[in-house]
Every structure is written in C-alpha cells, then in structure tokens.
Amino acid sequence: MPYIIQKETLFQRIRRIFRQSVNGEEQDFTTGNIDRAIVLLAIPMILEMAMESLFAVVDAFFVAKISVEAVATVGLTESVLTLVYSIAIGLSAAATAMVARRIGEGDRQAAAKAGAQVILIAVALSTLIAIPGYFFAEDILRIMAHDTSVSETGYRFTQLLLTANLPILLLWMLNGIFRGAGDAATAMRALWLANIVNIVLCPLFIFGWGPVPAMGVLGSGIATTIGRSTGVVYQLWHLFEVGRVIRLRWAMLRPKWDVIGTLLKIASGSTGQYLIASASWIFMISILGQISKEVTAGYTIAIRLVVFAILPSWGMANAAATLVGQNLGAGQPDRAEQSAWRAGMFNMIFMAFVGLFYVIFAPTLIRIFTTDPEAVHAGSLALRIMAGGYVFYGWGMVLSQAINGAGDTRTPTILNFIFFWLVETPLAALLALYCGWGQTGVYWSIVIAESGMAVAAMWMFKKGKWKTTKV
Numbered sequence: 001m002p003y004i005i006q007k008e009t010l011f012q013r014i015r016r017i018f019r020q021s022v023n024g025e026e027q028d029f030t031t032g033n034i035d036r037a038i039v040l041l042a043i044p045m046i047l048e049m050a051m052e053s054l055f056a057v058v059d060a061f062f063v064a065k066i067s068v069e070a071v072a073t074v075g076l077t078e079s080v081l082t083l084v085y086s087i088a089i090g091l092s093a094a095a096t097a098m099v100a101r102r103i104g105e106g107d108r109q110a111a112a113k114a115g116a117q118v119i120l121i122a123v124a125l126s127t128l129i130a131i132p133g134y135f136f137a138e139d140i141l142r143i144m145a146h147d148t149s150v151s152e153t154g155y156r157f158t159q160l161l162l163t164a165n166l167p168i169l170l171l172w173m174l175n176g177i178f179r180g181a182g183d184a185a186t187a188m189r190a191l192w193l194a195n196i197v198n199i200v201l202c203p204l205f206i207f208g209w210g211p212v213p214a215m216g217v218l219g220s221g222i223a224t225t226i227g228r229s230t231g232v233v234y235q236l237w238h239l240f241e242v243g244r245v246i247r248l249r250w251a252m253l254r255p256k257w258d259v260i261g262t263l264l265k266i267a268s269g270s271t272g273q274y275l276i277a278s279a280s281w282i283f284m285i286s287i288l289g290q291i292s293k294e295v296t297a298g299y300t301i302a303i304r305l306v307v308f309a310i311l312p313s314w315g316m317a318n319a320a321a322t323l324v325g326q327n328l329g330a331g332q333p334d335r336a337e338q339s340a341w342r343a344g345m346f347n348m349i350f351m352a353f354v355g356l357f358y359v360i361f362a363p364t365l366i367r368i369f370t371t372d373p374e375a376v377h378a379g380s381l382a383l384r385i386m387a388g389g390y391v392f393y394g395w396g397m398v399l400s401q402a403i404n405g406a407g408d409t410r411t412p413t414i415l416n417f418i419f420f421w422l423v424e425t426p427l428a429a430l431l432a433l434y435c436g437w438g439q440t441g442v443y444w445s446i447v448i449a450e451s452g453m454a455v456a457a458m459w460m461f462k463k464g465k466w467k468t469t470k471v
Contacts, residue, residue, distance in 0.1 A: 029182050029323055030104055030330040038319050038343050044184035046315030048175065051191035058195070062202050063220050077158045080140060081168070082278055087125055088169045090271030090409075091118060092176030093321070094263045097407040099180030099246070100322050101471045104329020108246050115177040115239065116252035117259045122173050126166040133162025160221040167228035174235040179322055181245040186238050194231030198223050262471065269409025273400075273416045280420040287432050287442055295439050298378025301369045306386060309354045310397070316347045317398045321405025325471075328406055333467040340402035340461065348394035355390030358383050378439055385443040389451045396454025399461040407471035415456050424449030 020040060029037045095118045102111035133140075137159035161168075171194065175187035204212055205219030215222065239248045281303075288296045320343035327336035358365070366379035400412040424445050431441025460466075 029326050030332060030335070034323075034335070034339050034342050037323060038316070038339065038346065041182065041184050041319035041322055042312075042316045042343075044188040045179065045318045046312045048184065048188040048191050049311050049314050049318075051188070051195050058199055058202055062206050063217055066206065066216055077141070077154075077161055080158065081161060081165075082275075084129060084162075084165050084168055085172075086271045086274045086278070087267075088172035089274050090267040090269070091121060091169070091263065092172045092179075093270035093404050093409065094118075094266035095173055095176035096180040096318075096321055097266055097325050097405055097409075098259075098263060098471050099177050100182075100325025100405060101329040101407065103181055103245070104326035104331075106330075111181060112246040112248050113252050113256060114259055114263070115174075115246060116248050117256055117263060118173050118177060119170070120253060120255060121260060121263060122166065122169045126169055129165050130163045133165065134159060137162055154217055157217045157221045160218065160225065164225045167225060167232050170232045170235070171228050174232065174239065177239070177246070178235070179318055180325060182322060182326065183245045184319075184322075186235070186244070190231040190235045193234050194227045196227075197230045198227030201226055266407055266409050266471070269413040270404060272413045273404075273409070276413070276416045276420050280425055283425050284428060284442055284446065287428055288439060290433070291439055292374065294372055294374035295378040297370060297372070298366065298375040298380075299382050299439070299442075301366055301375070302379045302382035302386065304369075305358070305365060305383060309351070309358070309390075310393075313347050313351060313394060313397055314401075316343050316350075317401035319343060320398050320402040324402045324405040324466075325407070328467065328469075333464075336406070336467070337461075337464070340399060343402070344395045344398040347398045348391055351390040351394035355387035358387040358390075362387075381439065382443050385440070386446055389447040392451040392454035396450065396457045399454075399457040403457070403461060403466045406466040406469050408466040408469040411460055411466065412457070415453050415460070419449045419453035419456070423452060 029041070095115065098114045099111045102108070102114060138155035140162075141155050141158050171190065175190060178184065178187040178190075201223035202220055205215050205223045206217070207219075208214030238244070239246070240250070285296065285299070288299050320340045323339035323343070324336045327333070327339060362380040362383040363376060366376045366383065370376060370379070400415065403409075403411050427448065428442045428445035431437040431445055432439065433441075435441060437444070
C-alpha cells in the first residue's frame, strides 16, 4: 500500500514557522527563502522588544500606588538614564553589525572575539557612570526636581540604578550579539526571564511581605536590578557555556584595540541617533506644554499608542539589520538589499493597517486612558494626523536600521539630525506658535519630518553606499 503524503495546511505551516522562530533553531539566513528568514528573525525580536517595554509599565503600575513623589522620582531617574540607554542601544547596534558580518563570513571565532570586546566596553563605561552616580545621585535629583521632597525621599532609588547600571548596559548589548548571530530567540528569552523576576519581586520589595520589609520606591529599583541581572546571567551562560551559534572563551576578554575602536565608531552613530530623536520629542512636549495641560496629556497618551504600534515594526527593522549584516559578510550584497526591501514592504503593509485602525477608532482608544473632553480631542487629533504618515514610517525605520546593520551608522545619524532638528523642531515652533495652528502644527510637523526622513532613507539605501562599509 503506497504511503499518502499529506499536504501541510497553511495553519500548520504558520505554527511550524512560529515554533521554529521561538525555539531558536539554528538557521542559515544567507540562503533560502528571504520571506521565511524575515519571519523567523522578526517574531522573537518583536517579543523581545515587547518585554523591554514591560519593565517600565510594571514599575509605573506598582510605584503609582506609593506616592506622587515616588512616581516623580522614577520619571526623573528614567530621564537621567536616557544617557545609559543611549549608550546601550548604540553599542547593541554596533555588536549586531559586527557579529552579523563575521557570521556571514563564516568566521564564528571572530564573531565571538567581537562579542567579548563588547563586554569589556560595557564594564568600562559602567564604571565611568557608576562613580558619579553613587556620589552625586541626590544632587542630580535635586537639580531636576523643583520639589525637595522628591530628592529627599527618592535619591536612593536614583543612586541604585545609576550605580548598578551594568545590567542595563549588558542586557541590551549582549542581546545585540545574539541578534547579530541570528539567535533572536535567546535574546527574547533573556528578557522574558528578567521580566518574570521583576514582576514577582516588585510588589514584594515595594510593599513588603513576611520577613521582607517594605522598601517603597527603593524596592522597585532593587527588583528591577535583580530582574535585569538574572537576564544577564542567562545571557552569559549561553555565551560562555552553551554557545549554540557563537561561544566565548575567558581568554577572549583581553582588549583588542582595533576591534574596540571599530565598535565605538559604529556605536557613536547609533547613540547619536537615539539622543537626537529623544531630544526632539522633549522639544515637542515643551511646545505643547505652552498650550495647555490637557493638550499635553492627550499627546502623551497618543504617543504611547504610537509606540505600542511601532514595537512590532522595530522587530521587523532589527530582522532587516541582521539579514543585511550577515549577507554582506557572505558576499551577497544583492540578497542583503532584497532582504531589506522585502522587510520594508511587510512593515509598510502592517503600519498601513494600524494607521487606518487609529484613524477610525482614535477617540475610543484615547477614552480608555482619559475622559477629559479636551484631552480626548487632543489625543484623537494627534493620533489621526500622525497615523497619516504610517506608510512612510514603515519603510523609513526598516531601511534606516538596515543601513545601521551594514555598519554605516553615520548616514542615519545625519538624516536624524536634518529631519528632527532642521525640519521638525523649527517647523513645529513656526506652525504652532507663530502661524496660530496650535497643537495641529506640532502634529503635522512630525508627519512631514518623519515622512521626509523615510523618503531620504529610501533614496540613500537605493544609492547603495552602505554595501561598501568596512566592519
């Protein structure tokens, strides 16, 4: 009796690919179907970024039950930690670019050595941040907070996070190594583990239970630090002991100044991109703050919804960066380019649907967070106008990250500076404050600048200079 081969259904195929991506089965992303490679990388990267955002949500939820001063302390400390996050994101992008290139070349030993230098850089930078953070935490908080009660009651939280900043740096930077190696599943699991520990310990340390005393906002910092440290231990175990894609050796932790120099050169551009964008968003808030607190509240809610939608898009963009780096290393620049264009198309389709959803249901979504009529109107207006540029955003973020993945972080940095600071900020001030457009002027300036930057990124990517970047 002949065997009957049953054809795999669409649902079975989707389930199989999802299982492969989450399980982190080793794949060669320089051959085979490009669409499948994008999906295998993007799914765990999307889940990884969702877990990173969960840290802030969990902390805010529990800390809000303590006091207004506690919430202010967390908010102000997070703004100070922007510098730490910027460095971590920049070096993470550098690690991804260099490791991906070495993996594409088939030189896993060189990829491992690059990963080891990332750890050395993290330890050195952490020390430079920790020393002033420990001694001047209260002074930093006092300068930023007008209310002295905030600095008096919360400085130990700030002191802890600035001093124990190494887990923050390593969690981002080591995940950059995993992403470059194509092992996005391990990066995802590290953040899942870190979040589970944080969720369990946060209420325990904040409010106390049994022999554990209530530590208030400091307890939140301790829980977060332990959670992130747990994730880092898991990462290091995979890098030094398991080594599924690349495996580090303790002997590799000797400074290789040429590799360190290249990593810092790439990282400087990525760090600059994040700082430029962050400073621009702060400027937008300051303009809206001159209109009314309700407008500011509505815009803040709208931005949270925008960020929520962008999380999956960044997963797609990070997948494109890995594919570009590995395929350039394998000597396949055309496949690298095709991978980025395909990822950009998928992202554009996703963002178009999200944009349409936001345009239709904006008021309903804003009312989940606030019932103030003016805030609902402002948030709905912001969401609808900004959603109009989602199709461009989808292309722009993928192609910018793809250029970063090639090791060319200078080009996206220049684009960020031009469109955030030479277009968006002056245009927002002009339209909102001098032309009488009010909040509408701010929202349109964001759409114009972001869309323009996306078109410029497409043009620069099409020129192909990134293909010759040396990493």
